[in-house]
Amino acid sequence: MNFTVLIPARLASSRLPEKVLLPLGGIPMIEHVRRRALESGASRVVVAADEPRIVETVLAYGGEAVLTDVGHACGSERLAEAATLLSLSPEEIVVNLQGDEPAMRPELVRAVAEMLGSAGAAASVATAAVPIGSWSELCDPSVVKVVMDDRGQALYFSRAPIPWNRDSYPLEDRHAPVPANVHFRHLGLYAYRNAFLQEYASWPAGSLERVESLEQLRILERGQRILVFQADQAPAAGVDTPEDLVRMQVFFQSD
Helix, strand or coil: CCCEEEEEECCCCCCCCCHHHCEECCEEHHHHHHHHHHHCCCCEEEEEECCHHHHHHHHHCCCEEEECCCCCCCHHHHHHHHHHHCCCCCCCEEEEECCCCCCCCHHHHHHHHHHHHHHHHHCCEEEEEEECCCHHHHHCCCCCEEEECCCCEEEEEECCCCCCCCCCCCCCCCCCCCCCCCCEEEEEEEEEEHHHHHHHHHCCCCHHHHHHCCCCHHHHHCCCCEEEEECCCCCCCCCCCHHHHHHHHHHHHHC
8 A cells, every 4th residue: 555654853852952863873863764664665755854954864865855844843743734745635644653763663654554544434543552561661651651442442642551450550569560461552653644634733732632742632632533553562662862862872783
């Protein structure tokens, strides 16, 4: 199937400034992300940047990039502008691959696109999740959790541990076993049709989105459905902090 991967990339980052341009194994992070997108079999891969330096870097590696407004509140809003600049059709399936996910598994990128393509009108968005295997991961607010209904549709996303088992998980016990297929970590990967992406960008941020700082909650607050592809294996986590950067540098040196 045909789909387009758009990669939102902004230069400013409070915890790790200019991270998308930092080198991993001698190659800028954003180029690693672009290569993962190409490996997914996408018909087109474009970086949606907020600064000319990012565009110049992508072009230097033979990629495609567009310059978008610096003031977007989230990556999905940036991609809506990029899709307009690229004149994508309303029916085009767009995959949002974050610019700080250089180790994303290409098969996951394709899986969310195919899930949405097969769903028809049953859902507006598809995303991905993997099981959580440790209590420390479940309690980490940087790890976004998702709970789903029996049809595999997202009920809620949170930085808090959800669902909460009051009997098995006292907050102070970091060594409690985590049962299989109960807790899921959300992966920052989305597929949507361009028509829905444009509609999303026209909505104001919702109250839950502002509280949790999670852009996907804007979708649920509007009563729209998100399908969740459940993967067995998680990709190496993305880069948010200097410690993450060191971890990822080791990953690419040993790759």
